[in-house]
Each structure stands twice: as structure tokens, then as C-alpha cells.
Amino acid sequence: MIRKLVIALALCLLFLPSKCSAQFQNHFSTYTTQSLESDGITVDQTYQIEGYTTVQVPPGMRAGAVHTPHVYNTLGSVGGWTTGGGGCASCYVNFATTVSAQDIGDALLPGDTGGNMVCSIAGEFFLDPIIIYNIHIGKNTFVLLYNDGYNCYYQNYCNRAGGTPSCPNENGLDPSGEYVAIGGMDWTPPCSYDTYVTFKHLVVNYVCVPVGIIRRYNTPPAEPCQ
């Protein structure tokens, strides 16, 4: 009978609930940034996910899970989901995507970024919810008033041309709407030839990126201010 009891207990142990509750703790960081390329018409948006998971697996639990990053990155109709390379459960993840939208004109683009980490066994275990950014290119144009043989003195052109600049006060500009190009007569061609100057700024969520792209024209630009 003792032998039977031992067998019965063994059977009980065999069928005990063996819920495998490994402990996972996420240490993932994310970063989204947008920029305007030097051509003044191409917007880039980069989304980065980086980090790791700490894992505590009970003895006897099946190992071998693969963790894979997924990134959602769109600018307007460009981009989408991208899957990075999978790694072991404790492996370090560094995955980024960049999407570019060209010649967006005066359009207001939605820029969406987010991501997650997916385990081959447990499914999604980390989520960075999608954030939507409003993105457009702001323009502010100035027209030459005069030069002193070295510096060039401009006046804001938006009042004459119509349109409201998104970024009226920025580097090189003062609140009165004037712009002084130090050494503008040494430009090639000089300011006396290119009498219009347009500053293009990336505007994200209605905040101007501090540094703009400068374009010069010798005739009024078609879209001087937005």
C-alpha cells in the first residue's frame, strides 16, 4: 500500500499546476526626432527604440523565447511598420527607422511614431503608444532695403506678400521684422543680386525648430511666407 501511496503522490506532483511565471522587467527607451534636410524640402523623422529586458525564469521552465522590436514610423502616407531582428530574451535591442517626406510644400503632415516588443511565446510585452506630431515647413521671407558695402539690411516681406510666417522671430531676426546679413555683400552672388531671403524652418506641433535653412532669390519667391 505504501508503494501505491508513493505512486499516487508522484502522480499528484506530476499534475500540479506548473504555471511558468517568469519575471520580465522592461528597460526600453525611445526617442523621436524630426529634421529638415539642407534642400529645404525634405523632412526626416527618426524613431529609436533601445534597451533590454531582465528575465528571471524558474528552474525547468522552457527557455528559447525570441524578442523582436517593431517600429511604427510614418510621415503622411510614407512609412509604416518595420520589424527589427529578433534576439534572445535578455539580448540588447537597438532598432531605429527613418522615414522621409519630400517636397511637402505648405502641407500639414501627420508624423506618427511608436513601437513595441514582441515575445515569440508571450506576445507583446512592451508598448510605446503611437504619438502623432503635426509637421509643416514654415517660411519667412525678407527683402533687401540697402547695403553698406559689407552688411545687408532686409525688411520683412510678409506684410507685402500676404501670409503669416510660422516662425517670425528666430536666429538672425529681431522682433521688428528686420534682418541683417553680416557680410552679405561677400556672398556669392552678393545680397545686392539676391535681394530676397527666405528662412525655412521645420515646425513640429507648432513649435519652430530653432535653426532654419536659408534660401536666397533674386525675384520674389512663389510662397514667401507660411
Place this chain on the structure above:
Amino acid sequence: MKSSTAVVLVFACIPILFLPQRMAAQQPQHQHVAAAHTDHVIDGTQHPELVPDSAAYRLYFVTVSLSANPTDKDKKVQDAHLAKINLDPIDKQAFVTVVANFRSQYDAWTARWNAAATAQGDSFDPAPFLQQRDDLVQATRAAIGQSLSISGVKLLDAHIQGEKKRMKVAVP
């Protein structure tokens, strides 16, 4: 208690114990605890002041640096990202060099981490690797201090401080 009674009781427990086992079998083999992103991150969009400098610099370096064999497009994107700092051309080139060095070391470090994690499995201890990571960021910041002008260092720091509101950083 007679031994025959004990046997009956033991066998009676089997169906009861078997039921949760079957239910557990339908669940994932392991469970991720506290998977919600907001539980373990500093949300820079809400509290940029809480994002540690070391994490912010690391994320920025990783994002703006180029991996091995970059394309022309990669270089244009890097140029666009760096243009926002408004560094003078000399400082900008110095920063590109420093951050390229960072990236090669960071990629090598990541490879070492993953090799160890794969080989050691559950017994993998990330602590020494995390220290190496922080040391690399610190060394890169020191290199920036030595390679860029004072105004360039200030411009870079001001930019990265501003970028914290675009970051979500894991709590150490």
C-alpha cells in the same frame, strides 16, 4: 487513517489538480510582468527635467550616429539632425568624428552583451554591461569636451536638454 483511505484521497485530488493544469497550459509559457510602458519609464514629454543626462546623451548619440557602411541618405539624415544644433563647421566635424567613435564602440558593446546573454541564458547578469555602457557615454562626453569649442559644447548640451521632451527613458 487507513492506507486505503489515503490512496482514495490522493487519487481524488488528481482531477482537481489536473483542471488548473489544463488551464495553465493554455497560457503563455512565461508571463511578462508590468509590461505597460508607462510603469517603468520617465516620460520626457511630461517631465523632461527627470530624464537623466546619461540616458539622454546615449539616446541622442545612438540616434544621430551612423552605423557601419552608411548610405548617402543616412549621411543626409545625420546632417539634417545635426544642423539643428547650429554648430560651426569645425565643431560639427569634430562632433561627427567623436560620435562615430562612440557608435563603433557601442555596436561592439552590444555584440558582447548579446553574445553573453545568449550563452549564459537565465544566469546572465547585465550589471557589468550597464556600467560599461554608462562609462562609454561618459567617455564620449569627455571627448566632446576636449574636441569641441566651449560654445559648441554648450550648444550641444542645450540641444540635448531640449530633446529630452521627445524621449521616454527606462527607469534605471
